[in-house]
Amino acid sequence: MNDEYFMKQAIIEANKALADEEIPIGAVIVMNDKIIARGYNQVEKLNDSTAHAEIIALTSAFNFLGSKYLPDASIYVTIEPCLMCAGALYWSKIGKVVYGADDEKNGSISPNKILAQNKDHWPFHPKTTVVKGIMKTECVELIQNFFRQKR
Numbered sequence: 001m002n003d004e005y006f007m008k009q010a011i012i013e014a015n016k017a018l019a020d021e022e023i024p025i026g027a028v029i030v031m032n033d034k035i036i037a038r039g040y041n042q043v044e045k046l047n048d049s050t051a052h053a054e055i056i057a058l059t060s061a062f063n064f065l066g067s068k069y070l071p072d073a074s075i076y077v078t079i080e081p082c083l084m085c086a087g088a089l090y091w092s093k094i095g096k097v098v099y100g101a102d103d104e105k106n107g108s109i110s111p112n113k114i115l116a117q118n119k120d121h122w123p124f125h126p127k128t129t130v131v132k133g134i135m136k137t138e139c140v141e142l143i144q145n146f147f148r149q150k151r
Contacts, residue, residue, distance in 0.1 A: 013040040027053040027077040037061035054085040086123035100139025
């Protein structure tokens with residue numbers, strides 16, 4: 001099991017969002033090489049602007065483990081987490097964040113590159129590691145194709 005394997009699983013979740021005519025973003029949370037939670041964007045379906053893939057996956061992981069902290073877990077998400085999701089990931093103390101595509105408009109790091117380089121403005125927990133660009137092409141294509149069809 002490696003980062004690509006788990007990102008493929010996040011892409012499967014993103015395709016569930018796509019099938020529901022949601023912005024295709026998916027996430028999985030992994031501990032000890034096992035997926036413990038899955039989530040996909042359900043903002044329209046639930047009429048809830050906070051129903052992002054990461055939030056759905058985090059809630060599922062907390063319930064599964066009976067714990068509010070995930071220091072030994074990794075989240076794989078198809079797009080860079082927004083500031084809201086970065087905040088939730090911060091409070092979860094998740095060990096690792098892995099994402100596919102940068103989000104230049106709404107991401108927690110990309111639009112604020114200068115701030116993100118300053119540790120005082122890092123949006124994730126200080127012990128969280130971040131890996132970006134895993135299966136980037138596939139993740140970007142999912143989002144771009146969705147918005148092309150909408151226009």
